[in-house]
Amino acid sequence: MTETTPPRIKVNAPVSAPAAPSSAPPAEKPLIETEKLSLSYGSARALKDIAIQISEKLVTAFIGPSGCGKSTLLRCFNRMNDLIDNVHIEGLIRIAGHDINSREVDVIELRKRVGMVFQRSNPFPKSIFENIAYALRLQGIKRRHELEAIVESSLRSAALWDEVKDRLHTSALGLSGGQQQRLCIARAIAIKPEIILMDEPASALDPIATAKIEELILELKQEFTIVIVTHNMQQAARISDYTAFFYLGELIEYDRTARIFTSPAKKQTEDYVTGRFG
Amino acid sequence: MNATASRSFRTSRFDFGSFLFTGLTGLATALIIGILAVILLNVLINGWSGLSLHFILGGTEKDMFDVRHAGVLPMIVGTAARVILMTIFVIPVGVITAIYLTEYAHSTSPFTRIIRGAVNNLAGVPSIVFGLFGLGFFINFIGQNMDAVLHPQNAAPIWGKPALIWASLTLAVMTLPVVIIATEESLKAIPQGLREASLALGATKLETVIQVVLPQALPGIMTGGILAVSRAAGEVAPILFTGAAYYMADLPKSLTDQFMDLGYHTFILSTQSPNVEKTKPILYATVVVLLLLTFALNIVAILIRARMRKKLRLLA
Amino acid sequence: MSETTSISKRSVGWMGLKRGHRAHPLEWLVEKGIFIVSLSAIVMVFLIFLFVAREALPIFLGTMNSASVQNVIPVADMGKLTPAQLQAYLGLTPKQFADMDDETKKALMEVKVEEAKEASKDRDAAVNTTSWRYMLRPFQWSGYSKPVYIWQPVSEIQKYNIVPLLIGSLKATLVALLFSVPLALGAAIYVSQLTSPRKREFLKPAIELLAGIPSVVLGFFALIVMATVLQNVFGYQSRLNAFVAGIALGLAIIPVVFSIAEDALTSVPRSYTQAALALGSSKWQAAWKIALPAAIPGVFAAVVLGFGRAIGETMIVLMASGNASIVSWNIFDSTRTMTATIAAELAETVFGGQHYRILFMLGVLLFVVTFVSNFMAELVINRLKLKLEGKQ
Numbered sequence: 001m002t003e004t005t006p007p008r009i010k011v012n013a014p015v016s017a018p019a020a021p022s023s024a025p026p027a028e029k030p031l032i033e034t035e036k037l038s039l040s041y042g043s044a045r046a047l048k049d050i051a052i053q054i055s056e057k058l059v060t061a062f063i064g065p066s067g068c069g070k071s072t073l074l075r076c077f078n079r080m081n082d083l084i085d086n087v088h089i090e091g092l093i094r095i096a097g098h099d100i101n102s103r104e105v106d107v108i109e110l111r112k113r114v115g116m117v118f119q120r121s122n123p124f125p126k127s128i129f130e131n132i133a134y135a136l137r138l139q140g141i142k143r144r145h146e147l148e149a150i151v152e153s154s155l156r157s158a159a160l161w162d163e164v165k166d167r168l169h170t171s172a173l174g175l176s177g178g179q180q181q182r183l184c185i186a187r188a189i190a191i192k193p194e195i196i197l198m199d200e201p202a203s204a205l206d207p208i209a210t211a212k213i214e215e216l217i218l219e220l221k222q223e224f225t226i227v228i229v230t231h232n233m234q235q236a237a238r239i240s241d242y243t244a245f246f247y248l249g250e251l252i253e254y255d256r257t258a259r260i261f262t263s264p265a266k267k268q269t270e271d272y273v274t275g276r277f278g
Numbered sequence: 279m280n281a282t283a284s285r286s287f288r289t290s291r292f293d294f295g296s297f298l299f300t301g302l303t304g305l306a307t308a309l310i311i312g313i314l315a316v317i318l319l320n321v322l323i324n325g326w327s328g329l330s331l332h333f334i335l336g337g338t339e340k341d342m343f344d345v346r347h348a349g350v351l352p353m354i355v356g357t358a359a360r361v362i363l364m365t366i367f368v369i370p371v372g373v374i375t376a377i378y379l380t381e382y383a384h385s386t387s388p389f390t391r392i393i394r395g396a397v398n399n400l401a402g403v404p405s406i407v408f409g410l411f412g413l414g415f416f417i418n419f420i421g422q423n424m425d426a427v428l429h430p431q432n433a434a435p436i437w438g439k440p441a442l443i444w445a446s447l448t449l450a451v452m453t454l455p456v457v458i459i460a461t462e463e464s465l466k467a468i469p470q471g472l473r474e475a476s477l478a479l480g481a482t483k484l485e486t487v488i489q490v491v492l493p494q495a496l497p498g499i500m501t502g503g504i505l506a507v508s509r510a511a512g513e514v515a516p517i518l519f520t521g522a523a524y525y526m527a528d529l530p531k532s533l534t535d536q537f538m539d540l541g542y543h544t545f546i547l548s549t550q551s552p553n554v555e556k557t558k559p560i561l562y563a564t565v566v567v568l569l570l571l572t573f574a575l576n577i578v579a580i581l582i583r584a585r586m587r588k589k590l591r592l593l594a
Numbered sequence: 595m596s597e598t599t600s601i602s603k604r605s606v607g608w609m610g611l612k613r614g615h616r617a618h619p620l621e622w623l624v625e626k627g628i629f630i631v632s633l634s635a636i637v638m639v640f641l642i643f644l645f646v647a648r649e650a651l652p653i654f655l656g657t658m659n660s661a662s663v664q665n666v667i668p669v670a671d672m673g674k675l676t677p678a679q680l681q682a683y684l685g686l687t688p689k690q691f692a693d694m695d696d697e698t699k700k701a702l703m704e705v706k707v708e709e710a711k712e713a714s715k716d717r718d719a720a721v722n723t724t725s726w727r728y729m730l731r732p733f734q735w736s737g738y739s740k741p742v743y744i745w746q747p748v749s750e751i752q753k754y755n756i757v758p759l760l761i762g763s764l765k766a767t768l769v770a771l772l773f774s775v776p777l778a779l780g781a782a783i784y785v786s787q788l789t790s791p792r793k794r795e796f797l798k799p800a801i802e803l804l805a806g807i808p809s810v811v812l813g814f815f816a817l818i819v820m821a822t823v824l825q826n827v828f829g830y831q832s833r834l835n836a837f838v839a840g841i842a843l844g845l846a847i848i849p850v851v852f853s854i855a856e857d858a859l860t861s862v863p864r865s866y867t868q869a870a871l872a873l874g875s876s877k878w879q880a881a882w883k884i885a886l887p888a889a890i891p892g893v894f895a896a897v898v899l900g901f902g903r904a905i906g907e908t909m910i911v912l913m914a915s916g917n918a919s920i921v922s923w924n925i926f927d928s929t930r931t932m933t934a935t936i937a938a939e940l941a942e943t944v945f946g947g948q949h950y951r952i953l954f955m956l957g958v959l960l961f962v963v964t965f966v967s968n969f970m971a972e973l974v975i976n977r978l979k980l981k982l983e984g985k986q
Contacts, residue, residue, distance in 0.1 A: 382629070414648060
């Protein structure tokens with residue numbers, strides 16, 4: 001480092017797990033693993049030889065400048081990239097030991113276990129109750145009292161119950177942006193997935209709503225494994241246990257969050273987290 | 279130098295070219311709308327006096343060219359019958375095709391392009407050719423074969439002649455593109471995020487289409503149906519040989535009956551009346567009824583479409 | 595699924611994952627059904643062409659012969675013919691033949707012999723008027739001083755030259771295009787480039803409302819009102835002619851040309867016109883020099899589609915063009931189009947006869963013409979779309 005070093009970003013105290021050595025794979029049991037994962041849209045390479053292990057019941061953040069492939073990688077985990085024509089995937093993705101791209105895997109079942117929250121909240125144009133009940137009915141849950149019980153518990157887990165308990169049957173589109181996003185989170189957790197993928201969930205929200213969502217994530221972490229893509233580095237520093245830095249489709253560095261933000265191993269990482277580019 | 283600069287800013291040059299150009303094109307627009315207004319007003323003014331309850335509910339047992347005696351009930355019934363029958367055929371086929379094109383088809387597949395091409399071509403086929411098709415296919419091929427199988431003894435054809443069912447089917451083929459295009463438009467307007475949300479929750483594509491996408495597309499489908507109806511109600515060429523009749527003693531009772539029709543009647547009154555002046559009142563009155571029908575439907579469709587667009591903007 | 599809640603599923607963990615794609619059989623069936631139904635559009639286009647061409651096939655193959663003087667079979671030889679041969683000779687449909695008794699058949703044969711005797715006096719009778727030579731090229735019929743094109747199916751010697759009809763269709767269409775394209779284009783430029791978006795919301799549907807008027811109403815209006823007015827203004831001879839029909843036809847295609855041209859002009863990226871305006875050009879200069887040239891492919895497609903629509907239109911020309919099948923390029927003469935001919939004459943024809951088949955042949959011709967013009971317009975529009983997407 002030749003120039004004066006810009007101020008470091010403040011990092012919260014790391015989470016419960018013991019500190020691991022600074023070299024790559026974390027010690028906790030990996031739930032998601034990839035090996036030499038490459039993805040291309042037609043002839044354009046979006047991901048190059050990604051090898052990453054994501055641990056159970058932790059928050060892992062993907063950071064990097066726009067177009068670096070972090071969202072693309074996220075969408076690999078629940079095979080949402082299948083919806084795009086011309087996508088070609090090489091390499092292995094394992095979740096709980098199963099290769100999720102193999103022919104034997106039922107992608108519908110996969111998506112019930114790997115939930116997703118999108119950048120722009122997308123509640124169905126139905127009532128708040130129906131938004132969550134829709135997902136439950138897909139599972140075969142039909143009885144009214146069961147539906148009501150799970151809807152309530154999901155809304156509570158999403159810290160939305162108190163605000164909407166009196167208007168469960170009004171349209172979800174009447175909620176504010178932040179509330180809609182929390183509804184989407186409630187909807188995603190209602191079916192009790194193992195993993196929740198979040199693609200820039202707070203990027204369209206104001207700071208107060210963002211703070212609420214971040215609080216929510218820290219709570220949800222006790223029950224779910226969370227992978228969050230964010231372009232907001234401070235957010236990653238605030239809420240994640242592990243952080244992966246991507247650049248132009250490659251995984252540059254992956255380590256405990258504290259490390260990444262205080263003493264990253266690669267210069268590129270340091271340049272990014274200190275704001276020299278991006 | 280300063281003076282000239284400020285002067286060129288302050289004086290407004292009269293831009294003759296701009297004036298002329300805007301004026302001409304504005305004139306074109308006004309002319310078109312003006313002609314439309316003239317036609318509508320002329321028809322309404324001349325035809326309004328002929329309208330009465332008797333006219334709408336009466337038939338043509340007596341002199342059909344005299345407005346004091348004749349009525350248009352058989353024509354209204356005939357037009358309505360063929361159009362309602364048509365929607366039963368065209369809406370399911372059109373909606374399903376549109377669903378395939380928007381939700382399932384790969385944009386690069388040659389199949390998709392052929393289907394799209396076929397839809398566009400269907401939209402351009404002249405209406406009289408549809409009439410020939412109705413005659414050559416429905417009546418001469420299907421109808422006659424049905425007669426051979428179902429009524430081999432009968433000398434007179436039952437299915438193999440102009441009939442309500444064949445006219446309706448011909449119109450269904452003709453208006454298929456209208457329904458397909460309107461439905462596609464409404465499906466495309468639904469934000470992709472909704473589909474992604476549903477799929478990410480573990481719904482299959484079919485479940486997503488039926489439970490999330492289709493309910494949103496209903497206003498658009500309705501618009502398509504109404505436009506198809508409005509278009510078909512006014513068409514005469516396709517029904518000339520497939521079922522329209524100059525005069526029928528009774529209202530059509532079965533699918534194999536012929537029927538009277540508002541548009542066809544307008545044509546007959548215009549070209550085959552023995553005394554043009556005497557026929558004018560009833561002619562105008564008939565046209566008013568026809569226009570009210572088609573126009574009103576058109577406007578309803580446009581209104582639904584406008585409201586739908588506003589609602590979808592909320593979603594996006 | 596079990597009735598217990600999904601919490602129990604969690605205890606199963608990831609085990610249900612590897613069941614293969616559980617393609618529910620009903621769903622698979624429904625999705626296949628959706629695909630099959632959507633092929634209907636293609637099937638329809640094929641069927642239309644097939645069944646219209648089927649009726650016209652003998653004309654295309656040249657297997658029909660309308661000459662009255664053919665091989666005449668003496669009545670005494672009636673027994674020597676097989677039923678099929680006899681039926682063909684007498685020109686009957688199978689049903690008619692089956693219903694007829696022998697006495698009638700004999701009488702018909704005698705009639706044929708009589709006809710042949712009379713017809714042989716007229717050399718025209720030996721002509722097969724359904725051959726292509728007579729349908730397209732002029733011929734000097736007996737009693738005429740020079741070769742002419744005549745469409746006269748209802749006469750002793752049926753004449754099926756289609757040239758008068760082609761000219762009629764072209765005349766009316768040309769008038770329609772000359773009248774409507776400048777108006778529709780002018781309005782499209784005005785509405786898309788020169789007015790505020792709020793006015794556009796009102797003007798665009800107002801013009802497209804013209805499309806909601808059924809063609810029979812336009813025909814009626816032309817026949818009853820416009821014909822008189824235009825005759826008073828221009829002072830020509832025949833009240834109903836190509837001019838009147840052409841103007842009414844133009845009214846029918848204005849919405850078509852307007853819609854497509856306006857769409858083309860609006861989809862010119864706003865950045866182009868804004869760049870021009872930022873450089874100091876006036877609104878009309880931006881429209882004329884930047885937007886219009888960029889939208890030329892769309893405008894071209896609009897005109898082509900308008901042409902296709904005009905040439906295929908039936909009711910307006912049937913009611914307003916005068917229906918005289920003569921060959922003349924004067925637009926103020928009464929004229930007859932292909933579409934009107936089909937509409938007016940089909941009801942009078944004998945099923946399976948020459949007249950019937952030739953009318954179907956006209957239908958095939960119309961189908962091909964509109965198919966080709968639609969195809970061309972689509973190619974142009976697709977290339978326009980690709981260009982816009984490529985640039986963006």
